[in-house]
Amino acid sequence: MAHDAHTGMVERRGAGLWLTHLGLIIGVAFIFFPIWLAFVASTVTQPEIVRPPMPLWPGDQFYENYSKALTSGINAPVARMLLNSAIMAFGISLGKIAISLLSAFAIVYFRFPGRHVFFWLIFLTLMLPVEVRIVPTYEVAANFGMLNSYSGLIFPLIASATATFLFRQFFMTVPDELAEAARVDGARPMRFFVDILLPMSRTNIAALFVILFIYGWNQYLWPLLITTDPSMNTIVMGIKQMFPSGDDTADWPVIMATSILAMIPPVVVVIGMQKLFIRGLVDSEK
Amino acid sequence: MATVSLESLKKSYGKTEVIHGVDIEISDGEFIVIVGPSGCGKSTLLRMVAGLEGVSEGEIRIDGQRVNEKEPMDRDIAMVFQNYALYPHMSVEQNMAYGLKIAKMPKAEINARVAEAAELLQLEPYLKRRPRQLSGGQRQRVAMGRAIVRRPSVFLFDEPLSNLDAKLRVQMRLEIKNLQRELGVTALYVTHDQVEAMTLADRMIVMNEGVADQIGAPLEVYANPQTEFVAGFIGSPPTNFIEAEILGAPAGTKIGIRPEHVAIAPVGQGRTTGLVLYAEPLGAETLIHLTIAGGNAVTVRQDGAVAIPSEGEQVGLSWREDDEMRFDASGRRL
Structure with missing residues (x-):
C-alpha cells in the first residue's frame, strides 16, 4: 500500500497529507479512548475510580486487580x-x-x-x-x-x-x-x-x-x-x-x-x- | 492396450435423444478421432466411454468386457480434459501421482512411474511447481502425464488442444501422436478441428447431430464422403455445392466438387460460367470466390503461379466428371 502514494492517481502531498493523517489520528483516538479508560480503571483502586475526576493514567494496582479477576472474580x-x-x-x-x-x-x-x-x-x-x-x-x-x-x-x-x-x-x-x-x-x-x-x-x-x-x-x-x-x-x-x-x-x-x-x-x-x-x-x- | 467396441450406442436426456446409435469396432492401438461441429454429440460419446455419462441404450465393451455399469476408475481408461482439470493446490508431481495414490500403489512404484512420465514429457524441472506457475503447454503435458502414469488401456482426449495458441497446438499435436505411437495405447480423441482430425487419426468418426455420418481413414473420408455434411465439413475451403438442375441433372439433387478440382477456363468453355467476386492470394495457392447462375457460391483453389482473373470478370469453370460427387435430396451420396 505504501508505494500507492507515489504511483496512485490521486497524489497527496504537503498539507493534504498531514490533514488526512490528522483526521485519521483523531478518529482512532476517539474510538480508542473508552478502551483506554477501561484499561486505566482496571489498574487503580476502587476509591480512586469513584472519586471525581476520573484518573486518566494507569495506577499501580494492575497485578492485584487482574489476579483477583482471573482467580476469584x-x-x-x-x-x-x-x-x-x-x-x-x-x-x-x-x-x-x-x-x-x-x-x-x-x-x-x-x-x-x-x-x-x-x-x-x-x-x-x-x-x-x-x-x-x-x-x-x-x-x-x-x-x-x-x-x-x-x-x-x-x-x-x-x-x-x-x-x-x-x-x-x-x-x-x-x-x-x-x-x-x-x-x-x-x-x-x-x-x-x-x-x-x-x-x-x-x-x-x-x-x-x-x-x-x-x-x-x-x-x-x-x-x-x-x-x-x-x-x-x-x-x-x-x-x-x-x-x-x-x-x-x-x-x-x-x-x-x-x-x-x-x-x-x-x-x-x-x-x-x-x-x-x-x-x-x-x-x-x- | 485394448480394443473398444461401441454397439448401437444411444443417449437420451429425458425424451430428447442426442446420440442416435453409434457402432464402431476400435482395434488395439488405433487412434480414433471423433470430429464434428459443436453440439453434434461428440463429447457426449466420449464421456459415455469414460463412464462420466450413463448409457441409455446399447453397449460399450473395452477388451471384450461390458463396461456400461462400471465406474470410470474401473474401466482402465485415462482422460485428458479440455481445461486440463489439474488440481490447483497440488504440485505437478502430486497431480500425476494422485490416481496411483488412491489405487494404493506402493510409494516406490508411484515415484518411478511419475519420474518416467516426467522424463517422457520433459516435465522434470517443474515437478515441484503448482499448475498456475506453468504455461498452457506445460499444463497440457501435466494432464497427459496424469493419464500416462496410470498405464491405461485407452486414452480419452476431450478437445485437449483447444485452449492453446495456434503454434503450440501444432507442436502438441505432433507430441500427442508420437506419444500414442510410442506407448501403443488405443486412443479416442474428440475435436472440432478438422486439421487435427486429419493429421492425428488412423480412422475418424464424423459426427453430425448425434449420428456417425461416416467412419473411415482420413484420406478415404476426404476423397469419398458418404454424405453432403461430411463433404462440406471435411476440407478447407469446403466443398462447393451446386444445384444439379443448373447442370442439367435431375432436380433436387446436388453436385459437390472440391475447390482444388475446379479450374478457371475462358468464357463459354467448361461446365458453367461464373462471376469473379474476389480473390485471396495466399502465396502457394490462390482462392477465387465466384457466383454462378442460381446464386450458388463457388470457390476455386488454384496454384499460386496461375494468373488470377480480375474481379467482376465472367469466366468459365471446368472440372472432370470423375471428381463430381452427387448427393440426393436427403444429403446421401448417390
Missing part, C-alpha cells in the same frame, strides 16, 4: 469464564464450518430428491435468528438435558445458512471437470471432498473462522438463558452478571479488568488469522 473466576467462552466460540465456529461445508457439498454435488427444497429450507433459516426461535430452542435444549453444559451452549447455534450459502457459491465456481478428473482418478465422493475441495476452500474457511469465532465469542442472550451455574458462565454474559444488584457496591477495577481480558482473545484471533488469511489469498490458485 465476583461470581466465578474469569479464567474459568474465558475457558468457557473459548470452548463455546471454537465449538460454534468449527461446528458451523464442518456442517456447512458438508451440506454445501451435498447440495452442489449430489442430485437427490428434494435437493432444491432442502436448499431453500436452509436458506429460509436466514430469516429466523436465534432471538426469534429462542423459546422453542430453549425447550428442546432443556428436554435434551443440555442446560448448563457445553453441548447446550454450542449445538443450537451451529446450523448456519450463511456459511452454507457461502460454500455453495464457492463450490459452484469449482469447474465440473475437476470433479470428473477426480472420478477418473478413482476418488470416491468423500475422498474428492477431503483431498480436493477442502484444500481449495481453505481461504474461505479461514475468513469464515474469524467471523464465526467473534460471533461465537460475543454470544450473550443464549448463554444467559442456558446457563445458571456460575461455573458455566461465558465471559461476555459474565461481565453483566458482575454488576451488583441493589445496594451492593460494584468492584469496578475487577469488572474493567474482566472487560479488558474479554477483549484479548478475539483480537488475537483476528490478528493471528489475518496473516494466514492474507497468505491464503496470495497463495490462492485458480
Whole structure:
C-alpha cells in the first residue's frame, strides 16, 4: 500500500497529507479512548475510580486487580469464564464450518430428491435468528438435558445458512471437470471432498473462522438463558452478571479488568488469522 | 492396450435423444478421432466411454468386457480434459501421482512411474511447481502425464488442444501422436478441428447431430464422403455445392466438387460460367470466390503461379466428371 502514494492517481502531498493523517489520528483516538479508560480503571483502586475526576493514567494496582479477576472474580473466576467462552466460540465456529461445508457439498454435488427444497429450507433459516426461535430452542435444549453444559451452549447455534450459502457459491465456481478428473482418478465422493475441495476452500474457511469465532465469542442472550451455574458462565454474559444488584457496591477495577481480558482473545484471533488469511489469498490458485 | 467396441450406442436426456446409435469396432492401438461441429454429440460419446455419462441404450465393451455399469476408475481408461482439470493446490508431481495414490500403489512404484512420465514429457524441472506457475503447454503435458502414469488401456482426449495458441497446438499435436505411437495405447480423441482430425487419426468418426455420418481413414473420408455434411465439413475451403438442375441433372439433387478440382477456363468453355467476386492470394495457392447462375457460391483453389482473373470478370469453370460427387435430396451420396 505504501508505494500507492507515489504511483496512485490521486497524489497527496504537503498539507493534504498531514490533514488526512490528522483526521485519521483523531478518529482512532476517539474510538480508542473508552478502551483506554477501561484499561486505566482496571489498574487503580476502587476509591480512586469513584472519586471525581476520573484518573486518566494507569495506577499501580494492575497485578492485584487482574489476579483477583482471573482467580476469584465476583461470581466465578474469569479464567474459568474465558475457558468457557473459548470452548463455546471454537465449538460454534468449527461446528458451523464442518456442517456447512458438508451440506454445501451435498447440495452442489449430489442430485437427490428434494435437493432444491432442502436448499431453500436452509436458506429460509436466514430469516429466523436465534432471538426469534429462542423459546422453542430453549425447550428442546432443556428436554435434551443440555442446560448448563457445553453441548447446550454450542449445538443450537451451529446450523448456519450463511456459511452454507457461502460454500455453495464457492463450490459452484469449482469447474465440473475437476470433479470428473477426480472420478477418473478413482476418488470416491468423500475422498474428492477431503483431498480436493477442502484444500481449495481453505481461504474461505479461514475468513469464515474469524467471523464465526467473534460471533461465537460475543454470544450473550443464549448463554444467559442456558446457563445458571456460575461455573458455566461465558465471559461476555459474565461481565453483566458482575454488576451488583441493589445496594451492593460494584468492584469496578475487577469488572474493567474482566472487560479488558474479554477483549484479548478475539483480537488475537483476528490478528493471528489475518496473516494466514492474507497468505491464503496470495497463495490462492485458480 | 485394448480394443473398444461401441454397439448401437444411444443417449437420451429425458425424451430428447442426442446420440442416435453409434457402432464402431476400435482395434488395439488405433487412434480414433471423433470430429464434428459443436453440439453434434461428440463429447457426449466420449464421456459415455469414460463412464462420466450413463448409457441409455446399447453397449460399450473395452477388451471384450461390458463396461456400461462400471465406474470410470474401473474401466482402465485415462482422460485428458479440455481445461486440463489439474488440481490447483497440488504440485505437478502430486497431480500425476494422485490416481496411483488412491489405487494404493506402493510409494516406490508411484515415484518411478511419475519420474518416467516426467522424463517422457520433459516435465522434470517443474515437478515441484503448482499448475498456475506453468504455461498452457506445460499444463497440457501435466494432464497427459496424469493419464500416462496410470498405464491405461485407452486414452480419452476431450478437445485437449483447444485452449492453446495456434503454434503450440501444432507442436502438441505432433507430441500427442508420437506419444500414442510410442506407448501403443488405443486412443479416442474428440475435436472440432478438422486439421487435427486429419493429421492425428488412423480412422475418424464424423459426427453430425448425434449420428456417425461416416467412419473411415482420413484420406478415404476426404476423397469419398458418404454424405453432403461430411463433404462440406471435411476440407478447407469446403466443398462447393451446386444445384444439379443448373447442370442439367435431375432436380433436387446436388453436385459437390472440391475447390482444388475446379479450374478457371475462358468464357463459354467448361461446365458453367461464373462471376469473379474476389480473390485471396495466399502465396502457394490462390482462392477465387465466384457466383454462378442460381446464386450458388463457388470457390476455386488454384496454384499460386496461375494468373488470377480480375474481379467482376465472367469466366468459365471446368472440372472432370470423375471428381463430381452427387448427393440426393436427403444429403446421401448417390
